[in-house]
Every structure is written in C-alpha cells, then in structure tokens.
Amino acid sequence: MTKKEFGIAKDGKTAHLYTLENAHGMKAVISDFGAVLQSLWVPMSDGSLRDVVLGFDSLDGYFVNEPGFGAVIGRHANRIGGAEFSLNGKVYHLEKNDGENNLHSNPHGYHRRMWEAEACESPLGEALSLHLLSPAGDQGYPGSLDVTVTYTLTEDNALMIRYYAVTDEDTVVNMTNHSYFNLSGHDAGGAVEQKAQIFAHYYTRADAASIPTGELLPVEDTPMDFRERRRIGDAIDSSYEATKLGNGYDHNWVLDGESGEFRKVAVLEDPRCGMAMEVHTDLPGIQFYTGNFLDGTLTGKGGTVYHKRAGVCFETQYFPDSVHHANFPSPILKAGQEYDTTTVFRFLPAKDL
Numbered sequence: 001m002t003k004k005e006f007g008i009a010k011d012g013k014t015a016h017l018y019t020l021e022n023a024h025g026m027k028a029v030i031s032d033f034g035a036v037l038q039s040l041w042v043p044m045s046d047g048s049l050r051d052v053v054l055g056f057d058s059l060d061g062y063f064v065n066e067p068g069f070g071a072v073i074g075r076h077a078n079r080i081g082g083a084e085f086s087l088n089g090k091v092y093h094l095e096k097n098d099g100e101n102n103l104h105s106n107p108h109g110y111h112r113r114m115w116e117a118e119a120c121e122s123p124l125g126e127a128l129s130l131h132l133l134s135p136a137g138d139q140g141y142p143g144s145l146d147v148t149v150t151y152t153l154t155e156d157n158a159l160m161i162r163y164y165a166v167t168d169e170d171t172v173v174n175m176t177n178h179s180y181f182n183l184s185g186h187d188a189g190g191a192v193e194q195k196a197q198i199f200a201h202y203y204t205r206a207d208a209a210s211i212p213t214g215e216l217l218p219v220e221d222t223p224m225d226f227r228e229r230r231r232i233g234d235a236i237d238s239s240y241e242a243t244k245l246g247n248g249y250d251h252n253w254v255l256d257g258e259s260g261e262f263r264k265v266a267v268l269e270d271p272r273c274g275m276a277m278e279v280h281t282d283l284p285g286i287q288f289y290t291g292n293f294l295d296g297t298l299t300g301k302g303g304t305v306y307h308k309r310a311g312v313c314f315e316t317q318y319f320p321d322s323v324h325h326a327n328f329p330s331p332i333l334k335a336g337q338e339y340d341t342t343t344v345f346r347f348l349p350a351k352d353l
Contacts, residue, residue, distance in 0.1 A: 001119050001126050006031055007059030013114050015059050020126040020153040025049060026347070028153045034062055034111035035130040035149050037070035037179050039301070040159065042347045045274040051187075052277075052347075054180040054311045057301050063112065067294060067306075068178035071111030072149050072163075073104045075134060075141050076331065077176040078252070078287060078320035081211040085323035087142065087332065088170055094140040099209050104178075105139045110147070111178075120150065124160065127152040136169060143169030143335065158346035165339040173339045174318040174331040180291055180311030181345075183270035183277060187304040191291070191312050192233030197267040198226040198288060200253035204319050204328075208245050214325045216254055224251065229269060232290060232312065248292035248309065252285045252319050259284035259329050262342065266314050269350045276353050279314045280344040284329040287315035316343045 006015040015033035027049070029039035038056075041049045055069045056062055065071060083094040083102040094102040115130040127150055134145040145167050152160040163175045182191045203224050205215040219225040223235030223243050236248045243249065257263045265286055266279040279286070289312065296307045318331040333339050 001128065006033065009033055009059070009114050010063065011114060015114065016117070018117060018128050020128060020151065022125055022153050022155050022157065024155070024157055026153060026157050028151060028159050030128055030130075030151050031059075031062070032115045032117040032130060033059060034065070034113065035072040035115045035132075036062055036065075036111060037151070037177065040179070042275065043157065045349050050185040050273070051301065052181055052183055052185060054182070054186045054306055055301055061300070065111060067180070067291075067298070068104065068111060069180060069300070071109070071178040072175065073178050074110040074147065074173070074175045075139055075145060076105050076172050076174045077315060077317050078174070079103050079210055081321045081324055085172065087172065090142075092140055092142060101209060101211060108139050110134070115149075122152050124152050125154040141171050143167040143171035145171060145173065147175075156346065157348065158344050160342060160344045162342045163339065165333070166337070167333050167335055169335050171333055172323055172331050173333040174322070175341075176287075176315040176317045177343065178313055178315060180313055181268060181277060182311045183268060183275045184273045186300065186311065187302055190307070190309050192231070192236060192309050193272065194232055194312070195229045195269040195271070196226050196232050196288065196312070197229035198253050198286065199256045199265050200286075201227070201256060202254040203242070204252045204254060204285070206242070206245065206251060206320070210246065210250065210320070212252070212319065212321050212325060212328075214327060224253075226288075229267060236290060246292065249288050249290040250292055252287050252317070254319070255281075255284055255286055265316070267353065268312065268314070269353070271350070274350050276348055276350040278346040278348070279316070280346065281316040282341055283316045283318065283343070285317050285319045287313065287317055287320070289313040289315065
C-alpha cells in the first residue's frame with residue numbers, strides 16, 4: 001500500500017490518498033477524506049488499465065461533491081420522507097435538503113468528513129480500514145455511532161467494502177457506497193450503451209419526490225425489468241411512471257433472496273471493452289441510478305466534463321424511507337447490536353460471466 005498527501009481539509013487536517021494494489025495490477029485509490037473511492041483502475045481484456053469510477057483530481061472537488069462521487073454515505077443513505085422519523089416514541093428531525101425530505105443525511109454527510117485510516121491485514125488482499133465516531137445528535141439521529149468501513153482489494157479483482165457499526169442507543173443506520181461506474185473508463189462518455197442485470201422481481205414504487213409509497217410493484221412487462229441482461233438505454237426515457245418521474249432509472253429494486261444472505265444481485269457489462277462487473281451483497285435492496293442529474297457543470301479527473309448518464313450507481317441498501325413502512329426491512333439498529341454488512345464489486349471479462 002502507498003500513501004500520499006491529497007490536500008488540506010477545511011478543519012486544517014491533511015487528507016491522504018491510499019492506493020491498494022493486487023498482483024494483476026488492479027488499483028483502488030481511497031481517501032481518508034469522506035472515505036471516498038477516488039479511483040479504481042481495472043485490468044481490461046487487452047491488458048490495459050482503465051479508471052472506471054467518476055471523481056475529482058483534487059481534494060477541493062470533494063468538499064461539496066453533490067453527486068456523491070465515490071462517497072461512503074451515512075448515517076442513512078437515500079431518502080427519509082418529511083425529513084423526520086419516530087423511534088421509541090420520540091420524533092427526530094433531520095434537515096430538509098431535498099424538497100421536504102432528507103437525502104443521504106446531507107448536508108453534513110459522512111463523505112464530507114475526515115476519517116481515521118490505517119492499513120489492516122486480510123488474507124484476501126491489501127486492506128484499508130477507516131474509522132469515524134458520529135456522536136449522539138449528529139445529523140439529527142439518536143445514539144453515538146462508532147463506524148468502521150474497510151476496503152479490501154482481492155486477488156480475484158474484486159473490491160470488497162465492509163461496513164461495521166455499533167451504537168449506545170437505538171438509532172437508524174443504512175450505509176452505502178455511491179460510486180458511479182463506467183466500465184469503458186470514467187472519461188468514456190455515456191454509460192447507457194452498457195448492459196445491466198438486476199436479480200429482482202419487484203421494485204419499490206415512489207412518488208414524484210422519490211419517496212416510496214410502500215407498494216412493491218412487479219418488474220415484469222415494464223421498463224424496470226432487468227432480470228435478463230439488457231442495454232440500459234433501451235427504455236430509460238419511456239413514459240412509464242417510474243422512469244418518467246425519476247428522469248431515468250433512480251429507484252430501489254427489491255433483491256431476490258433473503259436479506260442477510262450474501263449473493264450476486266446485479267451485473268454490469270460493457271460490450272465496447274468486453275468487461276463486466278458483478279455486484280454481491282447481503283442487503284435487501286439496491287438503488288440503480290443512471291446519473292440522470294449530471295448536467296455537464298462538473299469537471300472531473302483529467303479535465304473530463306461529466307454529462308448526463310456518464311456513469312451508473314449500484315447502491316446496496318435498506319429500502320428508502322424504510323422508517324415509515326412496516327412492510328420494508330428495518331434499518332433500526334438496537335443499542336448493543338452490530339451493524340455488519342458487506343458489498344463486493346468484482347471485475348472480469350464479460351465472456352467469463
């Protein structure tokens with residue numbers, strides 16, 4: 001593992017970039033500012049390396065990072081309707097940063113803070129652990145939350161992300177990684193020519209503000225059906241309610257299999273470069289987001305301007321607004337219990353799927 005300075009954070013602390021590398025030349029570059037995945041260099045079928053995640057060259061870009069490039073999102077990823085929830089008979093108020101709702105626990109999200117980083121041993125490959133203590137009342141949530149996120153780069157070209165947390169008071173926890181992937185490279189332009197597959201028979205219907213209604217709708221015979229791998233752009237601009245309200249794909253899919261069971265849940269394939277990415281997780285849902293609100297106003301790595309749908313996100317998660325829907329898997333973490341979940345992004349030639 002290598003370490004180099006990345007800049008000075010607003011609290012005066014020096015931020016760093018840590019590079020994990022495996023025997024095949026794959027590299028994951030992670031910052032202790034925001035625990036962000038800044039770059040992910042993947043060996044292509046032709047032997048070249050390509051950086052497949054969108055991001056910024058300088059630390060300054062991550063101070064705001066409105067799209068959440070490479071971000072570890074916490075304490076609660078995705079939306080909470082009305083920016084409030086009730087727990088143990090008490091109502092907790094969050095900031096309204098997405099209309100009347102709260103999105104990604106912003107504006108004080110974990111991806112805009114310094115984390116404590118240290119190399120750690122893993123039989124699977126080089127690993128970096130990042131630690132953050134979120135005090136009681138932070139972002140409006142109850143309980144002090146002690147969080148560790150560990151990135152491991154394995155020898156089979158997979159990036160493993162483990163989220164571990166404990167609390168001293170009942171609280172809500174739902175963490176994810178918000179990387180935007182483009183298998184042809186972060187600078188390759190639109191990602192809608194790539195193919196996606198999501199192992200899910202249902203998705204959570206949402207209203208115009210992207211707040212789930214509580215209904216689980218079947219994907220069959222709709223543009224939401226990715227049970228068989230298909231081109232992302234085929235129906236992305238259809239007049240179907242979900243794609244119309246989301247300006248493309250920006251919904252939670254109800255993953256097949258049992259929550260807590262580690263399984264393959266999604267695939268991204270790029271016919272242009274012949275590469276694929278598998279997504280594995282033990283969580284119940286995944287937000288498939290196609291970068292619909294990138295608008296060409298952000299300049300990223302290497303001077304690349306990121307336009308609409310330049311990358312796609314696979315945000316493994318508890319369902320959005322689960323705190324308000326008893327029929328959704330619960331994101332409530334009880335005092336003394338452990339929040340322990342893992343997501344893996346594995347890269348391989350498409351022919352080997």
